[in-house]
Amino acid sequence: MSYPFQITSREAYDEAYKKSVQDPEAYWAEVASSFVWQKKWDKVLDWNFMDPKISWFEGAKLNISENCLDRHLPTHGDKPALIWEPNDPEDHHRILTYRDLHFKVEQFSNVLKNNGVKKGDRVCIYMGMVPELAIAVLACARIGAIHSVVFGGFSAQSIADRLIDAQAEFVISSDGAYRGNKEIPLKSVIDDALVQCRFVKKVIVLTRTRIPVSMIKGRDVWWEDEIKKVETQGNPPCPAEAMDAEDPLFILYTSGSTGKPKGVVHTCAGYMVWTTYTFVNVFQYQPDDIHFCTADIGWITGHSYILYGPLSAGATTLIFEGVPTWPDAGRFWDIVDKYRVNILYTAPTAIRSLMGFGLGPLQGKHLTSLKVLGTVGEPINEEAWHWYYEHVGKKKCPVVDTWWQTETGGVLISNLAGVTPAKPSYATLPLPGIQPLLVDENGKEIEGNNVSGNLCIKFPWPGILRTTYGDHERCRQNYFATYPNLYFTGDGCLRDENGFYRITGRVDDVLNVSGHRIGTAEVENAINMHTGVVESAVVGYTHDVKGQGIYAFVIYSGNHGDENLSRQDITQTVSRIIGPLAKPDKIQFVKGLPKTRSGKIMRRILRKIAEGDFANLGDTSTLLDPNVVEEIKEGKI
Ligand code: PRX
Numbered sequence: 001m002s003y004p005f006q007i008t009s010r011e012a013y014d015e016a017y018k019k020s021v022q023d024p025e026a027y028w029a030e031v032a033s034s035f036v037w038q039k040k041w042d043k044v045l046d047w048n049f050m051d052p053k054i055s056w057f058e059g060a061k062l063n064i065s066e067n068c069l070d071r072h073l074p075t076h077g078d079k080p081a082l083i084w085e086p087n088d089p090e091d092h093h094r095i096l097t098y099r100d101l102h103f104k105v106e107q108f109s110n111v112l113k114n115n116g117v118k119k120g121d122r123v124c125i126y127m128g129m130v131p132e133l134a135i136a137v138l139a140c141a142r143i144g145a146i147h148s149v150v151f152g153g154f155s156a157q158s159i160a161d162r163l164i165d166a167q168a169e170f171v172i173s174s175d176g177a178y179r180g181n182k183e184i185p186l187k188s189v190i191d192d193a194l195v196q197c198r199f200v201k202k203v204i205v206l207t208r209t210r211i212p213v214s215m216i217k218g219r220d221v222w223w224e225d226e227i228k229k230v231e232t233q234g235n236p237p238c239p240a241e242a243m244d245a246e247d248p249l250f251i252l253y254t255s256g257s258t259g260k261p262k263g264v265v266h267t268c269a270g271y272m273v274w275t276t277y278t279f280v281n282v283f284q285y286q287p288d289d290i291h292f293c294t295a296d297i298g299w300i301t302g303h304s305y306i307l308y309g310p311l312s313a314g315a316t317t318l319i320f321e322g323v324p325t326w327p328d329a330g331r332f333w334d335i336v337d338k339y340r341v342n343i344l345y346t347a348p349t350a351i352r353s354l355m356g357f358g359l360g361p362l363q364g365k366h367l368t369s370l371k372v373l374g375t376v377g378e379p380i381n382e383e384a385w386h387w388y389y390e391h392v393g394k395k396k397c398p399v400v401d402t403w404w405q406t407e408t409g410g411v412l413i414s415n416l417a418g419v420t421p422a423k424p425s426y427a428t429l430p431l432p433g434i435q436p437l438l439v440d441e442n443g444k445e446i447e448g449n450n451v452s453g454n455l456c457i458k459f460p461w462p463g464i465l466r467t468t469y470g471d472h473e474r475c476r477q478n479y480f481a482t483y484p485n486l487y488f489t490g491d492g493c494l495r496d497e498n499g500f501y502r503i504t505g506r507v508d509d510v511l512n513v514s515g516h517r518i519g520t521a522e523v524e525n526a527i528n529m530h531t532g533v534v535e536s537a538v539v540g541y542t543h544d545v546k547g548q549g550i551y552a553f554v555i556y557s558g559n560h561g562d563e564n565l566s567r568q569d570i571t572q573t574v575s576r577i578i579g580p581l582a583k584p585d586k587i588q589f590v591k592g593l594p595k596t597r598s599g600k601i602m603r604r605i606l607r608k609i610a611e612g613d614f615a616n617l618g619d620t621s622t623l624l625d626p627n628v629v630e631e632i633k634e635g636k637i
């Protein structure tokens with residue numbers, strides 16, 4: 001497969017960028033022409049950021065699964081589409097060619113239909129990293145059902161919240177999942193969630209770990225039994241549903257600065273074009289390359305760069321079930337050598353955690369197949385960047401630092417591997433189609449170089465979110481209302497003397513813990529649910545491995561005389577309400593919180609205290625009771 005839109009030189013990048021800004025419709029029409037459309041579009045772009053209303057390729061009909069599967073069959077049906085490395089390196093790996101994957105997706109699409117799933121229905125997927133997860137996602141896309149994948153680390157309550165918000169009547173899960181030396185009882189978590197969700201009609205359960213599960217008559221069915229039914233029907237084909245360009249493809253929940261996670265909605269055509277385009281250009285994918293993205297499919301990175309981008313590009317994508325440190329901290333390197341991986345895409349937190357094991361786990365590993373390294377999810381510190389570049393890439397693989405968000409569908413700012421220059425800890429330059437600008441608090445553009453401000457984007461790209469599920473006003477408020485006519489990213493950013501961008505982190509109340517997005521309000525709500533808690537305030541602080549850790553200041557009246565036990569109780573509560581990923585790293589009991597006279601908590605002060613930066617607390621005179629600050633400083637942990 002060749003990619004007519006692949007940019008292979010700096011001059012071509014400059015040219016493409018210029019064209020994408022001067023005549024975006026012509027630029028994206030040309031890119032889109034290399035995809036399979038059941039019907040071509042009437043209009044390339046229609047937009048305003050006020051409503052907001054964004055529509056790409058309006059009038060077109062297509063199916064992303066046809067682009068990810070069917071279109072590859074005549075030319076490379078026997079090429080591996082998906083390589084699966086199991087959690088336990090002693091277990092058998094699996095390789096599915098494009099033909100195999102197409103067959104299995106059609107088969108499972110028929111399972112979905114047999115179970116009453118129709119176009120437009122919402123399907124929640126809660127599974128470990130097994131090939132069937134990819135199959136389930138693609139089967140939903142094939143029949144036009146809207147998938148909503150929930151990461152395996154979320155609690156029953158979080159799943160219930162998402163099921164209710166999406167009004168999802170169907171769930172796909174498995175009995176359990178393996179992750180390192182842990183076995184996660186997925187079905188049992190689903191069962192707990194469903195106590196609150198009586199509207200769920202069907203749960204399709206894959207066998208993976210063979211732990212006991214309770215299968216409820218009339219509601220729960222086994223994946224394998226349902227496949228057998230399709231086999232006895234003679235495995236009929238399942239033609240890809242004709243989807244409108246702007247039909248929703250999926251919902252993915254993500255945290256914001258307010259309490260409840262939002263269901264970010266991506267639509268069929270624009271998302272497909274954007275993920276494929278960015279995959280091919282950022283990583284400079286070559287047709288025989290093996291691409292290994294270590295993210296979980298439960299996050300946007302997995303959606304876009306394990307599944308849709310690579311498969312639409314006809315690439316070979318690797319799915320890894322386990323964790324980087326099990327059975328030992330050399331696991332990623334073993335996988336790279338075993339499959340001769342060419343592109344490795346991971347998170348700074350994984351790099352920092354592996355750095356902590358020293359160079360021992362790299363010894364005896366060849367890593368000679370590697371051509372491109374990528375990072376995503378959080379700012380990468382220079383030390384981690386250099387370690388990655390020197391010890392993993394052996395100074396011969398470009399590192400792409402890719403900045404983007406759940407809402408952006410794919411990468412917006414990144415160097416293109418080996419094509420545009422890299423700079424440690426800088427995402428560098430915007431991709432064609434992306435028009436970033438920095439603004440001050442009043443929304444005034446900050447021009448020139450060597451400046452910093454809040455990062456906004458002033459023109460839509462094909463992969464931008466269209467709405468937040470069931471609440472368009474929330475989408476407007478969150479992303480398009482802070483600065484009129486701009487998409488506000490929530491990130492702070494600086495632009496250096498060469499116009500390179502460096503993302504410095506969130507400027508809102510969103511934390512980034514090990515590359516996972518968590519809202520401070522969400523964690524506070526969970527902590528406040530504990531009976532002993534009167535009030536709490538949560539802030540982030542610098543953490544060597546996780547990037548940010550969660551620091552909770554808690555006013556507590558539980559009083560059972562054992563502070564450690566109280567901390568554990570609170571942690572357990574957060575784990576139950578949100579999931580283990582949101583557990584506070586530090587809990588400090590306080591008598592009061594620094595509040596203004598109008599009752600607003602001054603987080604700025606708490607952030608400084610959590611960092612131990614007592615000298616720069618700023619003006620505390622406007623506080624209702626300045627004395628609480630002294631008390632909190634003394635109790636800092
Ligand atoms: O703060 C930015 C940070 O992660 C946020 C988006 O999180 P999420 O929607 O979960 O998506 C993560 C994977 C795309 C951003 O607002 N972020 C992401 N990539 C980078 C980054 N910060 C700095 N550098 C990056 N490369």
